Amino acid sequence: MIKLNRACLAAAGLLLVAQPAFAKTTIVTAGDGAQERLQEALILAEAGDEIVLEAGRFSLTDGLSLDVDGVTVRGAGMDATILDFTGQQGAGEGLLVTSDKVTLRDFAVENAKGDGIKSKGADDIIYYRLRVTWTEGPKASNGAYAVYPVESTNILIDSVVVSGASDAGIYVGQSNAITVRNSIAQYNVAGIEIENSRNAVVEDNMAIHNTGGILVFDLPDLPVMGGGDVTVRNNLVTTNNTPNFAPEGNIVAAIPKGTGIMVMANENVYVEDNLISNNDTAQVLVVAYAQKFSDERYDPYPRNVVIGRNLYTGGGTDPQLPGKDMLLAAFGGALPDVLWDGLSKEGEPALFAVEGTRGWSLNLPEQGIGLDKATPGPMIVSTPPQGERNCCTGAPEALSARIAG
Amino acid sequence: MKSRIVFAFSAIALIAAAANARLAAPDVADAVILEDGLPRTLSDFGFFIDAAAQVPTIGVKSYQLNTPLYSDGAEKLRFYYVPTGQTITPDGENLLQLPVGSALIKTFAFDDGDRRKLIETRVLLHRADGWLALPYVWNAQQTEARLAIAGKRLPVTTPSGEQISYRVPNKNQCKECHGLNGEVVPIGPKARNLSRDAIGEMVAAGLLDGIPQGTAEVPLWSNREQVSAESAARGYLDVNCAHCHRPGATASNSGLDLRWEQGTASAIGILKRPVAAGRGSGGLEFDIVPGKPDQSILHYRMASPETGVAMPELGKSTVDKDGVAAIERWIAEMK
Numbered sequence A: 001m002i003k004l005n006r007a008c009l010a011a012a013g014l015l016l017v018a019q020p021a022f023a024k025t026t027i028v029t030a031g032d033g034a035q036e037r038l039q040e041a042l043i044l045a046e047a048g049d050e051i052v053l054e055a056g057r058f059s060l061t062d063g064l065s066l067d068v069d070g071v072t073v074r075g076a077g078m079d080a081t082i083l084d085f086t087g088q089q090g091a092g093e094g095l096l097v098t099s100d101k102v103t104l105r106d107f108a109v110e111n112a113k114g115d116g117i118k119s120k121g122a123d124d125i126i127y128y129r130l131r132v133t134w135t136e137g138p139k140a141s142n143g144a145y146a147v148y149p150v151e152s153t154n155i156l157i158d159s160v161v162v163s164g165a166s167d168a169g170i171y172v173g174q175s176n177a178i179t180v181r182n183s184i185a186q187y188n189v190a191g192i193e194i195e196n197s198r199n200a201v202v203e204d205n206m207a208i209h210n211t212g213g214i215l216v217f218d219l220p221d222l223p224v225m226g227g228g229d230v231t232v233r234n235n236l237v238t239t240n241n242t243p244n245f246a247p248e249g250n251i252v253a254a255i256p257k258g259t260g261i262m263v264m265a266n267e268n269v270y271v272e273d274n275l276i277s278n279n280d281t282a283q284v285l286v287v288a289y290a291q292k293f294s295d296e297r298y299d300p301y302p303r304n305v306v307i308g309r310n311l312y313t314g315g316g317t318d319p320q321l322p323g324k325d326m327l328l329a330a331f332g333g334a335l336p337d338v339l340w341d342g343l344s345k346e347g348e349p350a351l352f353a354v355e356g357t358r359g360w361s362l363n364l365p366e367q368g369i370g371l372d373k374a375t376p377g378p379m380i381v382s383t384p385p386q387g388e389r390n391c392c393t394g395a396p397e398a399l400s401a402r403i404a405g
Numbered sequence B: 001m002k003s004r005i006v007f008a009f010s011a012i013a014l015i016a017a018a019a020n021a022r023l024a025a026p027d028v029a030d031a032v033i034l035e036d037g038l039p040r041t042l043s044d045f046g047f048f049i050d051a052a053a054q055v056p057t058i059g060v061k062s063y064q065l066n067t068p069l070y071s072d073g074a075e076k077l078r079f080y081y082v083p084t085g086q087t088i089t090p091d092g093e094n095l096l097q098l099p100v101g102s103a104l105i106k107t108f109a110f111d112d113g114d115r116r117k118l119i120e121t122r123v124l125l126h127r128a129d130g131w132l133a134l135p136y137v138w139n140a141q142q143t144e145a146r147l148a149i150a151g152k153r154l155p156v157t158t159p160s161g162e163q164i165s166y167r168v169p170n171k172n173q174c175k176e177c178h179g180l181n182g183e184v185v186p187i188g189p190k191a192r193n194l195s196r197d198a199i200g201e202m203v204a205a206g207l208l209d210g211i212p213q214g215t216a217e218v219p220l221w222s223n224r225e226q227v228s229a230e231s232a233a234r235g236y237l238d239v240n241c242a243h244c245h246r247p248g249a250t251a252s253n254s255g256l257d258l259r260w261e262q263g264t265a266s267a268i269g270i271l272k273r274p275v276a277a278g279r280g281s282g283g284l285e286f287d288i289v290p291g292k293p294d295q296s297i298l299h300y301r302m303a304s305p306e307t308g309v310a311m312p313e314l315g316k317s318t319v320d321k322d323g324v325a326a327i328e329r330w331i332a333e334m335k
Helices: A002-018 A034-044 A324-330 A397-402 B002-024 B030-034 B171-178 B196-204 B229-240 B297-302 B321-333
Strands: A025-028 A050-053 A056-059 A062-066 A072-074 A081-084 A090-097 A103-105 A108-110 A115-120 A125-128 A131-133 A145-150 A153-158 A161-163 A168-173 A176-181 A184-186 A190-195 A198-203 A206-208 A212-217 A228-233 A236-238 A259-264 A267-272 A275-277 A282-287 A303-307 A311-313 A338-340 A351-353 A359-361 B048-050 B060-062 B075-081 B103-112 B115-127 B130-138 B145-147 B152-157 B163-168
Touching: A025 A034, A034 A050, A034 A056, A034 A062, A034 B171, A062 B171, A090 B171, A115 A131, A125 A145, A131 A145, A145 A153, A145 A161, A153 A168, A153 A397, A161 A168, A168 A176, A168 A184, A176 A190, A184 A190, A190 A198, A190 A206, A206 A212, A212 A228, A212 A236, A236 A259, A259 A267, A275 A282, A282 A303, B030 B115, B103 B152, B115 B145, B115 B152, B115 B163, B130 B171, B229 B321, B297 B321
Parallel strands: A025 A050, A050 A072, A056 A081, A062 A090, A072 A103, A081 A108, A090 A115, A103 A125, A108 A131, A115 A145, A125 A153, A131 A161, A145 A168, A153 A176, A161 A184, A168 A190, A176 A198, A184 A206, A190 A212, A198 A228, A206 A236, A212 A259, A228 A267, A236 A275, A259 A282, A267 A303, A275 A311, A282 A338, A303 A351, A338 A359
Antiparallel strands: B060 B075, B075 B103, B103 B115, B115 B130, B130 B145, B152 B163
């Protein structure tokens, strides 16, 4: 009898762990007063709660925000529950999350005035089966980022669809332990961008019809510096030939249309097992930061970027580069798949590529000067070093478990 | 027998008079400030003798700032409350440290014809587990302000005659400006920006043991054209922008740090490239280009009325023309 009681207690204890004692579900419907009702639900939520957004179009006048840990916001599907910010009058994004252990799933965000969904300092966050878009297609007046986690640890972005962002569809900045997978980024300036971040896996995504498909950047003058340890694998990166529509002044405004995968600065970046096709400037582009800078913490060179086995088709036929016609003539009508600016930090090779990788180099003599100093030639790099690779595990398994089943 | 009746009457009169006095100057409800929960009405706190006229009760004192935050030209009435027997601790460049049980109260009002109309009162409560920010919206009769946890939009005519949809922030938006390293903190009462009168009163009341030393004073906004362009502009940026644009706050990821004490040129935006500005860049390359306000993103975003471009993102819907002019003058003079 005593034993049984103990077993019951233990079982009860387990239940408590699995389900916080007072977790509740709050259902919010579209219609009159949606702004206040939904925002109130987000504010009054408690850890473990689920906020259910019923199917329908929620017409919103202001940004929404969530600042409670452990809350799930669940819609009825990315085509069924739509948070419509077309009439937004204030705030810098559609939905802002500033708390930890939040799950956002199964809804859409349309036409936010600034960014679509931003999470800042929000650890252990999941973006799952979301659609974030600007419905009039590529326009400079669209918001910068569709999905925008920043300054966070443990980020899982899975099965999201993003389009129309005037900077990046999926942008992860100044963060750590990141997985972006099973997602579609189309008609953005940058499809997927990992910036000033560590330990990221970008896999099983489709980046199509962006200006640049997948970008791995490291920039100066930011609070979090030193990006690296990024794997880009098993992605379909195709036809990223949309004219650049980013407002001038933004770093992505300099990306030439027709860029497949681009690595700028950074260390330990692995590009492998991707299908990269029909990107008209460069299927893969590896460069140093091109501007002058004064930040002493900053390393402008790529270091240990490894181009593994990828499948390349088409591409390089309409490069947005000075001397295009001469280049095309020299290379027989299409540029080779990998374009490198030729810059390496002394003693730390920028680039390795598996045998058979077709590439060319601009052979720039130094960092921070223009392309007119280029003396194009073959890309001469070593094959990747052998041995164990201690890198790039991405978001922890515990995050996947939260959306399993 | 008669005398006893007289006595009884005077006792009743005395009690009644005392009750009236209490009615006239209620005690602040310390328990309401301190206890968990979200008080539904502003009157629950007992901050005012006459709330509609914004007459504070005993222990609640008004204060002014040298350079105030721009809020669409709203008249702002600021008060602080420190529990009886407690004191305030200065903390150098940082905020005055108000003890647990304290409250900061700010009412926003606009002229409506020939009378003043109270729109909202925001309170910051210092509870044992930290500060809590709550917005209260006034009713049309101006008799009570009720908690509006999800915020509200109201039609307002600004002093410059613009018809706007005035935004009462929701509880989370309060934190977007008041958040620092995950905690809610006050913004306004830094020694450098409190009026000298307010500090003098704190000292005289025994709340503060002396005028805090060692901090350069933010200039009076009304003197902005007499003081140096840099001083006026940096004071303005400190008060209007630096609660987000500083390490540990909402816009930390921009790398822009507009605090008064920040001395590094690139940190305050000089020849600094934007990070995540999107169309907020306005096609410009740097936050500040010395000598060229019209090529500076900082100026562009301050001068824009457009959601998604305009800065600050919260707390205003119109352009602060005086603020823009001060920034313009500073950048134009910059070498």
